[in-house]
Amino acid sequence: MKDTDGVRSTCPYCGVGCGVILRPDGQGGLHVTGDRDHPANKGRLCSKGLALGETVSTQGRLLSPTVNGQEASWDDAMQTVADRFSATIAEHGPDSVAFYVSGQMLTEDYYVANKLMKGFIGSANIDTNSRLCMASTVAGHRRAFGTDTVPGTYEDLEEADLVVLVGSNLAWCHPVLYQRLAAAKKQRPEMRVVVIDPRRIATCDLADLHLQLRAGTDVALFNGLLSAIYEGGCIDKAYIANVDGFDAALAAASIDRMDETGLDRRDIQTFFNLFLRTDRTVTVFSQGVNQSSAGSDKVNAILNCHLATGRIGLLGMGPFSVTGQPNAMGGREVGGLANMLACHLDIENPNHRQAVRGFWESPGIADHAGLKAVDMFRAVGKGEIKALWVIHTNPAVTMPDADAVRAAIAGCDFTVVSDITGATDTARLAHVLLPAAAWGEKDGTVTNSDRTISRQRAALPPPGQARPDWAILAEVGRRMGWHGAFDYETPAEIFREYAALSHIAGHFDRDFDISGLSDISDHEYADFAPTRWPVTKDRQGGRFFADGKFFTPNGKAQMLALQYRPPAAKTGPRFPFRLNTGRVRDQWHTMTRTALSPRLSAHLAEPFLEIHPDDAARTGLGPASLVQVTSPVGSAILRTLITDRVRPGEVFAPMHWTSDTAPSARIDMVVPDAVDPVSGQPESKAAVVALAPYHAGWYGFAVSSQPMTPETDYWAMARTPGGWRAELATFTTPQDWEGYARTLFGLPDATVQMVQDAARGMARLAFHNGDRLLAALFVAREPVAVMRDYLVTLPGTDAPSVLTGQSPADMPDPGPIVCSCFGIGMNTILTAIETDALTTVDQIGIALQAGTNCGSCRPELAALLARGQVQEAAE
Incomplete structure (x- = not known):
């Protein structure tokens, strides 16, 4: 659907699902603004969304297929993929192959992938990187409600009188929801906000109370709340007539475990009092709850409290999971997880399986759950999975115990990667690389965190030979012998089939039913406006469960009896610190998109480890020093950021950096592969680690108009308006700084200026082409003290005083x-x-x-x- 002079689409970042208007600039780029008519954001955008136009460059894009490192035609590449998968299945069976897909895929892409794997290959070995984000919520919803249902809507955050944010840094991870909440609180100052998080996060700026609990103790806290709800007489007796398990859940809940949280009893009581006396309460939760070996129990502990009080499905009331990816919800709805069928049907249910098989007219259908992400890559490492297809994700960086996953993929008999670039840690391991269309080039739908289906529309043509994911998958399906089942010509055709399949879910009394869209025309699909599901002849959108009707076999919700379980790994003398991981404000996943924007890289240009001042003093870590972080499975080097945002004994590191941006700081090298036994979601926020100062022989800071090729133990590189910046450190000091710098910058013939003091271990070099600065390197025995944010503006300019490392008096340094x-x-x-x-x-x-x-x-x-x-x- 076109605006008067632009294309309406959806942002490709978090699960808020903001509407954007895209206007091509005529030079291959886009001008991006917020869509005031989209219900999720009403014109608002975050810093990442605003910078989308800076990230659509075709530089570094994969433009043609490659097979075994050689450019190939699509015909050869597709036949190679189809033949190898077919031969593997014929020799070793359907479970010897696997797909690992992504929330970056559109729903139509997801649908074809799920249909191909589960309905025609006959295995459920298809899982998604949403397993790393939201699987515990899926498990918690299914245990409590019978289906993976988000009961409420975004409007509930604005209508609530109390908003409780648990493990959810809205200000940085879902900024537009944060803006909506902040605006509501400003309009209604009596609204209260409670943040429950082991760190003092940016969202605490909005909070009336911050409960800085000990990592992993959420179940203990919410069990205590359930007990307080009962003692305070706040049980909704009429509502719990629709709930099973109340007595057992209450018996298991205890206020006696509150000391496990590390919280002051007065703060706990303040929180309990707020919850007990406020009917309109919304509890928002995200990765801080999900990414845990007890993540499913944490989700159900929250749901227990809302079910016991009947605060669910009504205006301003309910538990609310916010997702991390633009189509994490769409992937869950379409069966992208290994333990689900499409449309929230159950793979374990023979009636569901038979109905889907009949609809697809498939030769067979998977009859048991497939391997979840961690188990999938373990099976790859053992040689049990012999053909692997990875689509739009980078498991060699993002999976826990990442080096083991990298080794597993490298050893796989046959690996296919579909992506927009071949320059990811995973893509470099592939036998076949397939160029996929990127955001801004794709047509289809996505579903956001409050069940709103939005269109993603193309505003640019795919570069080179890039193709949409659904088209690539369908072509392989046809070449594997299932021509009629995958004879799609448009995403609208796929969407209609998907909507028609959802009628079966409605027949089985499932929540996900969009059968009202099954006859949508191509024109209506092109103009499709954001629509919240369900969409049937009788109902559109709305909330779930206020009527006490659920999707369990007996129609009642299930409250679970839960016991607090500490994180899988225990701290001790060898590994005394607990490591939390997460996002930073302006970056996204492994930065394949956001790192293209200089302004997004300017906020936090280097990976870091937050550590409490007392711990830093005890460990011998000074400000901006380097720290070696070691766990039982790996090691990383990061920059020290000393702050009281973290609790003593706990540290935090971001998860975005890769081999291309900071190879020593790939934090998932350090995170072990412990998982929640129900959801299979990895515990990414409670690894145990040891810390030690990294004493380098020298430290450096460099700026350049071109990418650099560092050969140091530690380096971190980021884009700048004029090129690139890098932090450097290593043990061995070069004998020839000029020779080292020329190799670093790739400038064998440029004119050089140099200042050196060997006694002090200091060297400064600047390379010019005429009057134009090409690159500069600053070296010292301690972390280099220069005005970095001024220096990054100099490459490409006349910079005669660059070696001072300081801005002139008439040109103030803007600072970070x-x-x-x-x-x-x-x-x-x-x-x-x-x-x-x-x-x-x-x-x-x-x-x-x-x-x-x-x-x-x-x-x-x-x-x-x-x-x-x-x-x-x-x-």
Whole structure:
């Protein structure tokens, strides 16, 4: 559907599902704005969404198929894939092959992949990287409700009187929902927000109460809440007539385990009192709950409290899972997980299987659950899976025990990777690489966290020979002998078939039914507006479960008797710290898209480890020093960030960096593959680690107009407006700094300026072409002290004083970027606070625009204000 001068589509990042309007710039790029008519964002965008236009470059794109490292035709590549999968199945059976897919796929892509694997190959060995994000929620929903149903809608966050955020950093991970919540709280100051998280996160800026609980103790806290609900007389007796398991759940719940949380009893009581006296309560939860060896129990502990109070399915009430990927929900609906069939049907149910098989007219259908992600790659490593197809994801970086996964993929008999680039850790291991269409080039649908189906539309042509994923998968299906079943010509045709299949789910009294769209025309599909499911002749959208009717065999919800279980690994003298992992504000997954944007890379350009000041002192770690992080399965090197945002004994590291951006900082090398026994989701937030200072022989900072080729133990590289920046460190000091720098920058003939003090271990080199700076390197025995945010602007300019490492007096250093939307640096903000006597975040916005768009930087602006006030008081 076209706007007056643009294409309406959906953002490819988190599960908020924001609408965007895309306007091609005529040079292969896009101008991106928020869609004011989309119900998820109403025109708002976060920093990542605003920068989408900077990420659609065809530079680095995979433009043609390759087979065994050689360029090949589509015909040869497709026949190779079909033949190898067919031969493997014939010799070793259907379970010897597997697909590992992604929430970056559109629903139509997911549908074809699921149909091919489960309905025609006859194996359920198809799993998705959503297993790493949301599988525990799926398991919790299914245990409590009978289906993977999100009961509420985004509007509930705005209508609630109490919003509880558990393991959910909305400000950074779902910024537009954070904006909606912040706007609602500003309009209704009586609204209360509670944040439950082991870290003091950016979202705490909005919180009336932060419960900084010990990692992994959510079940203990919510069991205590359930007990308090009963003792406080807040059980909804009429509602729990529709619930089984209440007595057992209550008997298992105990307030006696509160000490496990590490929280002050007064704060716990404050939270309990708020929950007990506030009917309109929404509990939002995300990866901090899911990514745990007890993740499913954490989800059910939250659901227990809402079921016991009847606070579910009504305006401003309910548990609310927010997803991490743009189509994580669509993948769950279409059966992208190894233990589900399409349309929320159960693979274990023979009636469901037979109905789907009949609809597909398939020769056979998988009759048991397939391998979940961690078990899948274990099976690859053991040689049990002999043919693997990875689509739009990078498991060699993102899976726990990532080096073991990398080795497993490298040893697989036959690996296919479909992606937009061949330059990922996983793609480099493939026998066949298939160029796939990217966001902005694809047509189809996605489903966001509140069940809203939106169209993703193409605004640019796919470069080179890139093809949509559904077309690639369907072609392989045809070549494997199932021509009629995969004879699709358009995504609209696939969507109609999918909608028709959902009628079977409705017949089996499942929640997911969009059969009202099964006769959608091509024109209607092209113009399809955001629509919340279900969509039937009798119903569209709305909430679930207020009527006490569920999708379990007896129609009742199930409350579970739960016991707090600590994380799988125990801390001890050898590994005394607990490692939490997560996202940063302006990056996404392994940065194959966001790292293309210089402004997104400017906020936090280097991987880091947050550590409490007391722990840093005990470990001998100073500010900005390097730290070696070691676990029972691996090791990483990161930059130290000393902060009281984390609890003593707990540390935090982001998960985005790869072999292309910071190979020593791939944090999933350190995370073991412990999983939740119900959901199969890895425990990514509770590994045990040891910390030690990394004493390098030298440290360096470099800027260049071209990518660099570091050969050091530690390096981290990021894009800048004029090229690239890199942090460097290693043990061995080169004998010839000029020779080292020329190799680093690939500049054998450029003119060089050099200042060196061998006694102090200092060297500074700048390379020019005429008056134009090409690159510069700054070296010292300690972390280099230069004005980095000024230096990154110099490549490509006349920079005669670059070797000072400082900005001229008439050109103030803006400092590290705080507001990515408008490129406003810390020093600029601090100067404005001082010179203009600014006292509020809103005043900073009026003066500088900072914080006036996506709002994700507002907590940091508040911190800068507080710093200025502290300095003023000290003076």
